[in-house]
Amino acid sequence: MHMATTLSINGETKSFDAPPDMPLLWVLRDILGMTGTKFGCGIAQCGACTVHIDGKAVRSCVLPVSAVENRNVTTIEHVGSTPAGAKVQKAWLEAEVIQCGYCQSGQIMAAAALLAATPNPDDSDIDAAMAGNICRCGTYVRIREAIKQAANGRQS
Amino acid sequence: MNARNSLSRRSLLTGGLAGGFLLAFHLPLRAAINEPVQPLDNTQGKFAPNAFIRIDETGRTVLIMPQVEMGQGTYTSISAVLAEELDADWSKVEVQHAPPNDKLYGNPTFGLQVTGNSNSIRAWWLPLRKAGATARAMLVQAAAAQWGVEPASCSASKGEVAHDASGRKLGYGELALAAQAQTPPKDVAIKDPKDFVLIGQPLKRLDTPDKVNGKALYGIDAILPGMKIAAIANCPVFGGKVGKVDDSAATKVAGVRKVVVLDDAVAVIGDHMWAAKKGLEALKIEWNEGSNAEISTKDIWDDLRKASQKDGAIARSDGDIAKALASGDKFEAAYELPFLAHASMEPINATVHVKPDSCEIWTGTQIMTRVQSEAAKAAGLPVDKVIVNNHLLGGGFGRKLEPDMVVAAVKIAKQVDYPVKVVWTREEDIQHDVYRPVYRDQITASLVDGKVSGWKYKVAGSAVLARWLPPAFQKGIDIDAVDAAVDAPYDFANFHVEYVRAEPLSVPTGFWRGVGPNNNVFAVECAMDELARKAGKDPIEFRKSMLTKNPRMLAVLDQVAEKSGWGQPLPPRVGRGVCVQPSFASFIATVVEAEIDDIGEITLRRVTSVVDTGIAVNPDTVKAQIEGGLIFGLTAALYGEITIDKGRVQQSNFHDYRMMRINETPKIEVIVVKSGEAPGGIGEAGVNAGPPALRNAIYAATGVALRRLPIDRKLLAAGKKA
Numbered sequence: 001m002h003m004a005t006t007l008s009i010n011g012e013t014k015s016f017d018a019p020p021d022m023p024l025l026w027v028l029r030d031i032l033g034m035t036g037t038k039f040g041c042g043i044a045q046c047g048a049c050t051v052h053i054d055g056k057a058v059r060s061c062v063l064p065v066s067a068v069e070n071r072n073v074t075t076i077e078h079v080g081s082t083p084a085g086a087k088v089q090k091a092w093l094e095a096e097v098i099q100c101g102y103c104q105s106g107q108i109m110a111a112a113a114l115l116a117a118t119p120n121p122d123d124s125d126i127d128a129a130m131a132g133n134i135c136r137c138g139t140y141v142r143i144r145e146a147i148k149q150a151a152n153g154r155q156s
Numbered sequence: 157m158n159a160r161n162s163l164s165r166r167s168l169l170t171g172g173l174a175g176g177f178l179l180a181f182h183l184p185l186r187a188a189i190n191e192p193v194q195p196l197d198n199t200q201g202k203f204a205p206n207a208f209i210r211i212d213e214t215g216r217t218v219l220i221m222p223q224v225e226m227g228q229g230t231y232t233s234i235s236a237v238l239a240e241e242l243d244a245d246w247s248k249v250e251v252q253h254a255p256p257n258d259k260l261y262g263n264p265t266f267g268l269q270v271t272g273n274s275n276s277i278r279a280w281w282l283p284l285r286k287a288g289a290t291a292r293a294m295l296v297q298a299a300a301a302q303w304g305v306e307p308a309s310c311s312a313s314k315g316e317v318a319h320d321a322s323g324r325k326l327g328y329g330e331l332a333l334a335a336q337a338q339t340p341p342k343d344v345a346i347k348d349p350k351d352f353v354l355i356g357q358p359l360k361r362l363d364t365p366d367k368v369n370g371k372a373l374y375g376i377d378a379i380l381p382g383m384k385i386a387a388i389a390n391c392p393v394f395g396g397k398v399g400k401v402d403d404s405a406a407t408k409v410a411g412v413r414k415v416v417v418l419d420d421a422v423a424v425i426g427d428h429m430w431a432a433k434k435g436l437e438a439l440k441i442e443w444n445e446g447s448n449a450e451i452s453t454k455d456i457w458d459d460l461r462k463a464s465q466k467d468g469a470i471a472r473s474d475g476d477i478a479k480a481l482a483s484g485d486k487f488e489a490a491y492e493l494p495f496l497a498h499a500s501m502e503p504i505n506a507t508v509h510v511k512p513d514s515c516e517i518w519t520g521t522q523i524m525t526r527v528q529s530e531a532a533k534a535a536g537l538p539v540d541k542v543i544v545n546n547h548l549l550g551g552g553f554g555r556k557l558e559p560d561m562v563v564a565a566v567k568i569a570k571q572v573d574y575p576v577k578v579v580w581t582r583e584e585d586i587q588h589d590v591y592r593p594v595y596r597d598q599i600t601a602s603l604v605d606g607k608v609s610g611w612k613y614k615v616a617g618s619a620v621l622a623r624w625l626p627p628a629f630q631k632g633i634d635i636d637a638v639d640a641a642v643d644a645p646y647d648f649a650n651f652h653v654e655y656v657r658a659e660p661l662s663v664p665t666g667f668w669r670g671v672g673p674n675n676n677v678f679a680v681e682c683a684m685d686e687l688a689r690k691a692g693k694d695p696i697e698f699r700k701s702m703l704t705k706n707p708r709m710l711a712v713l714d715q716v717a718e719k720s721g722w723g724q725p726l727p728p729r730v731g732r733g734v735c736v737q738p739s740f741a742s743f744i745a746t747v748v749e750a751e752i753d754d755i756g757e758i759t760l761r762r763v764t765s766v767v768d769t770g771i772a773v774n775p776d777t778v779k780a781q782i783e784g785g786l787i788f789g790l791t792a793a794l795y796g797e798i799t800i801d802k803g804r805v806q807q808s809n810f811h812d813y814r815m816m817r818i819n820e821t822p823k824i825e826v827i828v829v830k831s832g833e834a835p836g837g838i839g840e841a842g843v844n845a846g847p848p849a850l851r852n853a854i855y856a857a858t859g860v861a862l863r864r865l866p867i868d869r870k871l872l873a874a875g876k877k878a
Contacts, residue, residue, distance in 0.1 A: 019410060019411070019430065019431075022428070022430040023430065026428050026429045026430040029428075029429070030385055030427070030428030030429055030430070031428060033189070033190070033379050034370070035190070035370070035373070035376075035377035035379065036369070036370015036371070037370070038376075038501070038502070038550070039376065039429070039503065039579070040501055040503070040582065041582045041809055041810050042581055042582055042809075043582075043809055043810075043811065045809060045810035045811055046501070046810050046815075048501060075370065076369060076370035077369065077370040077371075080368075080369055089368040089369065092364075092368050093360070093364060093365060093368060096358075096360065096361060096364065096776055096780065098227075098361070098363075098364045098367045098368070099227030099228070099229070099780060099781075099784055100226055100227030100500075100501065100502075100548070100549060100550050100551045100552075101227065101363070101364065101367030101372055101548065101550070102374060102500075102501040102502045102550025102551060103501045103550075104367055104368065105370055108368060126818065127818060127819035128819075130817075130818045130819075131817045131818055131819045132817075133817075133818070134501070134810060134815045134817060135501070135818075136499060136500055136501045136551050136553075136788070136815065137227045137501075137551065137784045137788075138783060138784035138785070138786065138787025138788050138791075138816070138821075139780070139783075139784060140787065140816075140817070140818040140821040141783050141821060141823075141824050142780070142783070143818060144818065144821075
């Protein structure tokens with residue numbers, strides 16, 4: 001039932017035993033102890049569990065771990081080491097986006113993937129990339145602002 | 157930026173997350189342990205003048221937070237209030253969750269360690285300023301004694317005491333031990349607001365740096381040595397019990413450790429959530445559903461409508477309401493609001509380790525001491541044997557004012573000797589909430605000379621407070637259920653408010669962000685718009701004519717009219733709606749502009765709010781809370797309704813209990829008025845504003861006077877009229 005699985009997570013190779021159908025979310029949280037990636041709905045409706053697979057934003061709560069073997073997984077703990085991730089984190093703090101923060105790991109992962117693919121997103125790009133991420137505190141106005149700020153790339 | 161708080165201590169302990177995880181991966185594979193613990197309040201070798209301030213010899217200033225952080229920014233604002241009067245060095249301030257202790261950390265309004273009713277700053281404003289000022293005076297006394305000068309000849313600023321005449325200075329760290337030996341002054345002076353250096357500034361939040369990199373710890377993130385994970389199934393019918401459980405398939409699921417059967421729930425404990433969840437799905441459970449299995453939403457509404465015909469307990473009565481309603485142009489309406497779930501993004505969870513002589517809890521709660529005492533009862537232990545480690549909350553919204561999830565987790569953890577983290581699926585979270593009650597608010601009014609002459613307002617609905625804080629329920633009046641009804645901002649000469657307690661069949665009710673004012677601001681502001689139309693007046697002019705004794709409300713209303721472009725021409729089927737509200741001692745006027753298409757779909761175009769909350773401790777937080785609160789309220793107006801069929805909640809997750817998303821979010825402009833008045837509450841106020849302002853915008857755009865939430869699009873298709 002359990003199988004030895006090898007993943008590349010945040011640039012490191014991890015081997016562990018997990019059932020092949022186990023969603024990546026629970027591997028990260030309950031086997032690897034990486035709690036930055038959040039559980040919100042379990043059915044890919046809220047985006048709290050968003051990670052990057054080969055740079056693309058993916059909902060880890062419905063992604064069987066067997067489907068990502070030997071692919072590059074990036075999580076919120078490491079996204080700051082990518083240029084887009086670092087810009088997004090900085091803009092998030094400058095715009096003071098965050099309230100409770102629980103959804104923000106997923107928001108930041110989604111925004112970083114957007115900026116990596118589309119360096120200067122317009123409002124409809126932002127809507128398309130971010131509409132899968134729910135924020136119950138209602139920080140959407142500032143998320144939009146921060147993405148634009150990050151895109152304008154005041155790097156320091 | 158320096159690490160500014162102690163909230164992710166374990167990441168510091170492991171030398172940064174990466175290092176800690178790396179180690180863990182090369183050891184036998186298991187989760188990295190983070191074991192977040194409530195730091196012991198060790199005052200040895202520190203200046204510890206009260207329960208809130210700890211300064212060590214390096215000047216490190218730890219402030220202990222009596223209120224919990226669930227996104228509303230209170231850790232930063234409370235710190236600013238303390239640091240202001242302490243004249244602390246803001247860059248050295250760190251925050252720490254308080255342990256359970258009503259005596260030290262009880263909210264002055266409730267006498268309980270509770271975060272709710274948007275009152276953290278209101279309740280603590282003076283006590284914390286005095287606490288900070290007293291500490292500062294003791295530091296000044298210590299320095300003056302060392303220098304042999306009068307304390308009055310010394311000043312303090314940014315964590316230092318200075319003797320201006322001689323130019324000598326001593327840091328708070330250097331003074332810590334000497335200050336501890338000082339006698340606190342009896343009557344300490346607090347600052348004149350004009351001298352504030354932190355209060356009123358848009359200070360950066362202390363809790364957010366760890367929220368951009370995954371380091372912040374919520375209750376659901378606790379990981380303890382040997383911990384297992386449990387998934388839970390509560391009886392789908394409220395009040396039902398477990399009948400028979402066949403666990404033969406569940407125990408064969410790889411990773412399942414144990415099946416725990418409680419009175420009204422079944423839990424499966426596994427190595428991880430996936431095993432627990434699959435184990436739960438493999439159980440065959442027969443429930444004894446009980447008599448509630450017959451109940452549906454219709455029964456509940458039939459009951460409430462019937463109950464609302466009764467006379468209620470009188471909560472306010474000015475003038476002669478019978479006489480006033482006997483003349484003039486009469487208006488009658490009833491407004492109805494649905495059950496709502498909280499759906500905080502962090503699903504309900506609690507981690508518990510029960511040992512023979514102790515019980516330790518890791519969770520995020522708005523009510524520390526009640527969690528402790530209820531856990532003690534469930535564990536069969538004295539209260540002082542229960543340790544509660546609080547966390548950042550991934551949203552609270554009132555759901556975490558209840559201890560039920562902790563009690564259930566204690567009962568589960570009692571069955572095993574290892575720590576168990578009980579995580580509710582989103583489906584359990586939505587279907588086993590304590591719901592915002594259904595309300596029916598009836599208004600009978602009379603118009604004379606274009607103004608309201610008689611105003612009779614009757615609220616019918618659940619008395620949440622009577623359950624939650626029984627002594628507060630007096631003479632049949634739930635002061636929460638009539639909040640913002642008894643103190644509606646208008647000067648009605650004949651002003652009568654009644655309350656009918658009506659508990660919904662089977663459905664548990666609780667506080668929901670915005671609390672009582674949600675239903676009352678909605679009903680009052682909807683009725684005011686309908687009355688304005690009846691009087692042939694502009695909605696804002698109509699309101700202003702009855703706000704002449706309320707200058708703060710008038711001022712925000714005037715400003716919102718200007719900022720929102722009130723009165724400017726709009727395309728067809730686009731309307732503006734206004735709302736004024738007196739809730740939480742803040743004065744707020746809001747205009748929503750919305751478009752309704754031919755099939756009744758709604759597009760929010762723009763929202764403008766002007767806020768006079770008195771002294772805004774952190775104006776950026778005030779803005780953020782109004783922005784977010786508006787979306788929370790608008791979400792409810794657009795989508796929110798929990799319905800019951802055969803005693804069960806019919807909604808289960810975000811696909812059928814919808815939330816507003818970024819693509820539906822309009823431009824929101826929030827203007828915070830400068831004021832020298834005492835601070836008001838702000839965390840819930842925005843929630844009150846959205847639904848009536850949107851409903852009134854729809855009324856303006858379509859002529860349809862909606863009287864129920866959520867908004868029924870079918871009533872708004874082109875060609876329909878009220």
